């Protein structure tokens with residue numbers, strides 16, 4: 001048994017002893033002398049280990065199961081980590097993590113303090129590029145390949161390095177992937193060491209959409225899997241010399257005429273495939289050939305796999321087990337949480353579907369997230385008014401802008417962090433032209449196990465600074481219904497509503513949302529007249545779902561003899577200036593709180609206070625996400641870490657008041673210990 005694995009200081013591996021091949025693997029170099037048969041066995045064991053681990057953590061299982069053989073073959077053939085393997089999105093990298101020294105920690109995946117659910121440079125030298133947002137791998141890989149060429153002068157070993165970018169059929173539909181391919185064959189020396197592995201499982205999260213997807217299907221069905229003989233013949237054409245190169249080009253040209261060519265060949269890639277991505281023998285041979293090939297230019301290896309492969313419950317699930325909660329390995333049954341209130345997402349979708357029955361101008365757009373945004377419900381009810389554009393957030397926004405110019409009421413539903421991709425389109429195509437595109441910004445705020453890459457931390461700041469945009473944040477699911485109705489009714493310009501991942505408060509929902517007055521907040525709890533000491537009291541102005549915690553904080557402050565005013569801002573933009581001024585005038589302390597970064601709502605309020613001179617008289621305390629990234633954890637723990645929970649609000653209020661703290665009660669404990 002491997003001494004390293006038996007090291008007592010390392011966490012125990014519960015499956016140790018069950019998988020003889022896998023137990024011998026400490027790092028990828030342990031794979032390099034194994035026979036194809038041994039690699040096959042290793043792949044089987046790796047699949048079982050992945051299933052076992054994810055059954056205890058939850059996570060993105062289906063994609064990982066589909067690339068088990070590919071993962072083994074890549075690490076067996078290439079000299080990782082010197083050769084760079086980049087996993088696009090990184091949600092399929094669990095087997096890669098197990099093989100690259102992280103088996104001991106694989107059951108900490110997505111858990112507090114544990115491994116990330118994606119690739120991450122700080123986690124391992126085998127993760128050359130961090131990911132989670134899709135379609136970056138070809139650009140990053142090309143950059144590395146070109147850098148290797150440039151650095152070869154100082155260190156000749158760079159010349160030998162390969163770069164492999166593994167990208168899925170869903171992710172290759174995004175603009176960035178094409179931008180990179182367009183550049184690859186024309187950006188100079190180095191690019192020839194780039195191998196793009198197109199992992200085609202005919203699935204995105206939902207079934208993939210669009211012409212690229214149809215094209216890949218045609219490519220797959222019009223050609224049988226490449227045989228090793230055919231491969232050998234193909235690779236034999238990689239002869240050096242001008243004459244041979246000309247011959248090779250002529251051959252490619254002829255082949256293109258015969259097969260109709262491939263889009264990838266037209267883009268300057270040497271296309272190889274399709275190849276059975278579960279056939280270890282094929283994979284190893286082909287990858288070795290590509291590794292040793294010279295002068296073929298950037299390569300695109302088209303690998304056909306099955307998402308969820310080798311685990312029946314995943315294979316037969318509609319979404320191929322894209323993301324799962326903890327589950328029973330034998331039955332595949334996923335653990336359900338306690339049946340709680342409906343999620344914000346579903347409340348939004350339901351209200352939109354209801355309103356669309358009487359408003360045929362409502363259309364909806366998703367960028368490959370129909371179920372995540374709840375728009376699958378809309379698609380079912382109004383298939384002609386629903387558009388899944390694939391992973392193409394930039395296009396989604398401008399597509400919506402085009403619809404808005406023609407009098408439709410487009411709802412562009414995109415997660416906050418993915419909308420970052422389309423910032424210029426939001427500014428240039430929508431806001432500047434005052435087009436009434438409705439942005440349904442889901443997953444706003446901290447999101448839990450997906451961590452910092454997926455956190456919707458910045459939209460208030462990056463949208464709120466755009467002139468003329470209206471931006472709302474509901475404090476409850478009832479408010480979300482009102483804001484959905486408000487967005488539908490608002491034809492004057494761009495409007496966004498941002499709401500969080502997860503369940504609402506379980507409030508009774510009205511039959512219909514009400515249209516709100518734009519830029520008006522509301523007082524939820526008024527300061528009792530004789531509330532606190534002479535300081536004049538505290539006002540908490542909350543934007544979004546932190547209101548619940550602001551109210552809890554108000555209860556906590558009551559124990560100190562204080563009775564704060566609590567207000568729900570509703571609008572991040574335009575802010576309710578009358579409300580802000582009233583709160584600032586009538587209270588000694590004004591706290592704002594939001595589920596967003598510095599530069600957002602607090603900054604808008606503070607600017608107004610400063611401009612009106614009110615900042616000189618009120619003790620203003622902005623509570624925002626801290627200026628650092630918050631790692632994966634439960635959402636509640638993340639907000640405690642961020643200092644945005646009820647205890648933190650209470651402490652902020654007491655600190656701001658200054659006097660009376662020690663006279664009444666000690667400061668409350670926060671995640672970072674009591675503040676003093």
Ligand SMILES: Cc1ncc(C[n+]2csc(CCOP(=O)(O)OP(=O)(O)O)c2C)c(N)n1
Pocket residue numbers: 063066089091092132133134167168169170171172201203204205307367368369391393418421
């Ligand atoms: C920019 C961006 N938009 C959306 C997503 C959400 N997302 C994650 S994986 C995925 C599907 C990817 O499909 P594919 O590349 O085919 O990988 P597979 O899961 O099939 O292996 C989507 C839409 C994302 N990660 N990044």
Ligand SMILES: CC(=O)[C@@H](O)[C@H](O)COP(=O)(O)O
Pocket residue numbers: 060089091132205323372443447450501
């Ligand atoms: C990998 C990826 O980007 C998505 O699968 C994401 O994890 C979905 O997040 P939700 O679970 O919040 O829909």
Ligand SMILES: [Mg+2]
Pocket residue numbers: 168169170171199200201202203204
């Ligand atoms: Mg796919």
